Amino acid sequence: MSCAITGSGGSGAVTAGSMILEAAARAGHYGLMTRSAGPQIRGGESAAMLRFGPQQITCMGDSFGILAALDWGNFSRFAGEIPLTPATLILADPDAGQAPAELEPYRPQIHWIQLRELAASRAGGRFNMVAVGAIAAAAQLPLAAVLEAATATLSRKGAEVVAAAHECIRMGYQPPSAAGAQVDGLATTTSAPDTSVAAAPPQRWNISGNEAAGLGGLRGGVRFVAAYPITPATEILEWLAPRITRLGGSLLQAEDELASINMIIGSSFGGVPSMTATSGPGLSLMMEGLGLAVASETPVVVVNVMRGGPSTGIPTKSEQSDLNIALYGLHGDAPHLVLAALDIADCVLTLHWATQLAEQLQSVAIVLSDQLLGQSRAIIDPPDTPEFNLGRRLATPPEAGQEYQRYQLTAEGLSPMSRPGQPGLSYTADGLEHNQAGTPSSLADDHATQLAKRRDKLTGFAPGPLWAEITGSGELCLLTWGSSHGAVLEAAEHLTAQGRPTRVIGLRLIAPLQSQALRAALAGTQVWVVELNQDGQLYHYLRAAAVLPEGTKALARPGPLPLRPAEIIRAITQESAHDQC
């Protein structure tokens, strides 16, 4: 079941969407809600897009079963994001005026409902709550779950607001008069909708990708965060601010990203696992600092929530176009970790793992998320809590007559790190090339050995199975990363059902690349590399690493519109048909 709710500023489209998501969750569904907003700072038009059902949901479908238009203000701005079909049920208020011209083909599907008039009949009534009732009825969500969701969402505003909302929801909760219409394959009926009492809500989480990233960092041990706000990463920092302090950690608001990256280098040098979150422009400013962390072997984690680029680009919308800067943005030979979260729940795991890896390997971890993950909410099963037991290896006092050497070459490839305050283990961390003792050195030999150590500690560790999510098998293999994973999985399911068994590989650890394992996973398949950027950044990276079988194809296009399953299937089947001619 899927639905989109649109409205101009103040109409409450996103509130309505959140409530439907919460109601669906309470009715036992998994769900996903993405949102889209116009460029206005406040009060611009916005849209909430939802999908829910019995399985975990990690992408939007190809079209929407229900469109609820609270009004028509700037509706056309969302037309590209909300594909409709002849089966879409459109809910609209006659008092909001005529439907815009682009809805002409769908006119017979419009079900008119007096949202404003009904809301006005109740003191304090709000028409978006009438719409919630109407959407819930059309989507066959039980009334009790919707009322509970309203209580949970609005109780902060007081009992009267909740009571008014409940009454509006009840007024709206009527079966659409377009009786017999199909909504996402469900026959809508004229019989009274389900008003039974909801059971206790399932033990699931309602979480956004940005909250999940923050939580993953905390699970990984992060207890210091430096913060400079930037869309669409700010919510990570805002979620962390009041919470990290309760865990005994702290968050500093920095004057800019040059400061925030250096602040976390300082705190990490002090022994406290540290991270920051940013988006493209901020990541660009952090590059010199990241190089310092690499050279001085100070562990830090940077979450980059991607938006359309380059430059200020499209701040409020998604794109997967920062892979190149994450991989290649640092000057010098500066090996580091690059990871990408595959869906909202995976933000928890990926950040947790990335933090632990950075700590263990005394390395920089750049973790890529994007607006589509960060600012969307999902109903998920509570994520497992794996025990990585990695963490930082602390130096112990040297034996009598020996000197501690911070950058010592050791058999395992990692130089034990001390912490200021530890007697007898002092050193000066340095971005200048140095010898094993940490003394600045421009000798070729010191440069070669320290460079090699910093490379080998990353290429030499065994990441285990988490480097990728591998799903299914077949002669067709879709290789992808980041938020596109959801749409690719769904495309693969369809292709498999159509008789083209398809494997999906979602890369979680992008650098260091697990070339051997990846080659093995790709062997004997027709590979497509699927990603949301114009230039095929992952494709070119993998080509350079010579891991792609001959004949590999790229499906890459820029954002901000997310890849959809049908689009992926279309590209692959058309190309295959073409190959046969």
Added chain:
Amino acid sequence: MTSVSAAHSAKDYKSEVKPVWCPGCGHFGVLAALTKAFAYLELPKDEVVTVSGIGCSSRIAAYLDGYGFHGVHGRALALAAGLKAARPELTLVVAGGDGDGFSIGGNHFLHACRRNMDMTYVVMDNEVYGMTKGQASPTTEPDWSHSKLTPRGTGVPRFQPAAIALAAGASFIARGFAGAPNELVRLLVRALEHPGFSMVQVLSPCQTYRPEQKAWKQAVHPVEEPAPADPSEAARLIQSDDGLALGVLYAQRLPVYQPRNRVEAELADLEAEFLLSTTPP
């Protein structure tokens, strides 16, 4: 963790790394004065951290024993803020040059002043970029024409470190001279003892690119004690001064910024917020 052996002599705070500085460079005087101030205060050397940026002056981090971080150009104050937030019990000294602190790091300087975290910032001001071989810095006089980069001088008025620190909210502002070692040690001690952000601008002659700074020896003069605690009085003092007055120019107790958070919750408590059953109060 105080080292009981505490042989608090200045040379215990000096590392074995040999400075790259030119003979006669003022920075030697700053290094010596800092080690004396540490010894005087009997600071446990493993609990003092020196953070610096890039420049001849910034090399000082490697020349002091104890912990240090020689970071990138201009960012020492930011790195130190993160370290101090994470480890409030450490004594922090941030050191660097006029280029490092007032040009590339100018924004961090402003915000370090107003943030007022407990650390001492020692700016070794030689009115030139020494390390890159003699270009004008923000504190260079506008008609100084000895750099190939600005053969007719910069034509731009000088940056006023003390006035700007005051305007930005610093709580301790002093000026010292590398050629007046005893006074400098006394100033550094006071700065280290001051709770909050203390800035010490040290006139530190560049023997190689500004040999005329030898004349500072005769030109410097002390300010009157005690230092003003009133910002408008301090502003008058600073604005009317020739830039060569030595001493504390302003000292005031201002709220020190230091997050200190106790563990009040477990991760599981935070995770419980995501559960559907949780109805916000």
